[in-house]
Amino acid sequence: MGHVTTEVEAGADRPSLGDEDGWSIQMLISSEFARNPRPYYEALRHGPPRRDDLEMPGSPKTVILSRHQDVEAAFRNPQLFSSQFGQGSGSLGNDRPLIPLMIDPPEHKKYRVLLDPYFAPRHMAKLEEGLTELVNGLIDKFADKEGCEFTSEFAVPMPCTAFLELLGLPLEDLDFFLHIKEGIVRGHGKLDMEEQIQARTEAGRACYDYFEKVLDGLAEERGGGLLCELMEAEVDGQRLTREEIMDICFLFILAGLDTVTDSLCCFFNYLAEHPEQRQRIVDDPEVIPSVVEELLRWESPVAGVARIVTEDTEFNGCPVHKGDSVLVFVGAANTDPDAIERAHEVDFDRTTNRHYAFGGGIHRCLGSHLARLELRVALREWHKRIPDYRVAEGAELVWTPMLRSVHQLPLVFG
Ligand code: HEM
Known part of the structure; x- marks a missing residue:
């Protein structure tokens, strides 16, 4: 097949x-x-x-x-097609350009040189064991039930928890993070444009306030995690300013949390609807890396x-x-x-x-190795334990555009 x-x-x-x-x-x-x-x-x-x-x-x-x-x-051609969109009081509730997404060359390079090593494949590989545990912990909560609501029970908490751990932030902050992420990315689902902008601005403010406090705390007492490393990192002998660190963190919330959730929703919806393709994964888990690439291409969640x-x-x-x-x-x-x-x-x-699912050129996704790892672990562990599932009959799925995800994806296990 x-x-x-x-x-x-x-x-x-x-x-x-x-x-x-x-x-x-x-x-x-x-x-x-x-x-x-x-x-x-x-x-x-x-x-x-x-x-x-x-x-x-x-x-x-x-x-x-x-x-x-x-x-x-x-x-x-980043000269003609600039990434300096959404400046100033940006449409995502940001006060300043998000780093490195909204920075053009030559400045952009300085940030990628600094950030790339933290997201290199060998660095990410160290996260595999923790991710495997996280995924199984989530599956434990519903594996012996008849089904689950995939988005809220798996696709949202998985990457968000992984991300808090990576940054070295307390897991108790998960709900707060999810709330500001929804505000920034989707304006809390408000349909009215002005209300949406208002929701984004408030969520953006809450995001800056949160990281101000975290950085104050870390200045007094260093813990572990990426955030601490960023505070000490240097390019050309210069440390990042506090504003720069906050502008990177703001982007991480958008880029690192929602995109993996979206990909999981797209992938599992596809596999639920194509049992013969799903069986490939069950029979031959070695195929998973190539499943991830093909579904990233086909679904293009971003x-x-x-x-x-x-x-x-x-x-x-x-x-x-x-x-x-x-x-x-x-x-x-x-x-x-x-x-x-x-x-x-x-x-x-x-x-x-x-494929271009992670973009292309100088802004190609910084977190692609992390994203791939998360998606591979999720597919591998899930299909070991829940090989048979389908979308609940009669479910009317509501999809969100551009960052393609499903509000609620009710799955019934076979
Ligand atoms: C499957 C999940 C993901 C997809 C599909 C995805 C997709 C993309 C795309 C299309 C871009 C290019 C944006 C542009 O050209 O304007 C991008 C950039 C970026 N992504 Fe991802 N992403 C994913 C996961 C992640 C994760 C987990 C992180 C974690 C840090 C991340 C961080 C970033 C950053 C920082 C940039 C900006 C890079 C730059 O401007 O140089 N992404 N991503």
Whole structure:
């Protein structure tokens, strides 16, 4: 059993995105798009990059890059596609640019040189034993029941607990972290734009206050963990300032907690719906590293990343203007048949799989080795203990866009 072919290949339900059909960029934030974005990706890839209106007064045009070649070119050109979006009182409730995500070259390099070693594979490998224990501890709570609510009982607590441990923060702070993460990433689910901004601002404030206190405490008495190491780390003989450490931690909450939760939701929903693919993992756990890569490519839980255009020019057939915001659709690039062989097949036996699920170029994900380890351990331990499961009949799943996750994923064990 090598691969599964999907409905996109058959071209079954590719939506038309012509303006005459009422296309609006707002579609990209719908639950339907988040549930199965691939037919939309396919439609978006037809033709050059698009330049669309967000339909909000005063907001810039948004350029959408969805072909593999466009996404690749954008990642190679951080001068034209800057990461200095969401500055100042940013849309995520941040006061300053998040480090290193919103920093352009050449300054960006200084931070990556400092941070990369902490997230190197050999460093991450030391976490495997603790992660295995954590995963089994969570599974213990529901393994002998009929099922579980996967998101809240597994996908959310697993990476968040792992992350607190990595940073050296008390596990009692888990609920607080989850609360501010939801505020920053999803504005606590508020639908009204102003209420959402308000929720993000409050969560951002709470995040800064929390880390102020933690850093005060650590200045008096050092404990273990990454945070202490960051306080002592130096680049070119200079330590990071307190503000820089806080700007890194703020990003860690966004980048390190939600993304793994999203990936777990996408992966387990896929596997619940494809029992024959799931059986591969049960029969042959050696396949897990390649399952992780293929599902990262296929699901692309972080569907797109943001950039801002720095000058008026033309980019691969599309006029772009200084100040335009850009949506770099890595999910669309990852399923582009012009660049990827059998792009619409989910194949756990691919020998090469160079996807953009972790982004590309200088901002490529700092935590990719940690994320891969977490996902591998979760898949391995789960399928040893719960090999058979499906989505509860009649469950209406609500998906969140861009950072693709499922609010509640009720699983029934076989
Ligand atoms: C499966 C889980 C993950 C996915 C899919 C993911 C995805 C991504 C993507 C697409 C980017 C590029 C952003 C851009 O170009 O604007 C990125 C950057 C980043 N990620 Fe991850 N990420 C994951 C897990 C993590 C984890 C666990 C951490 C923990 C620290 C992390 C930390 C970061 C940081 C710090 C950056 C910014 C890097 C830079 O700007 O140089 N990520 N991630």
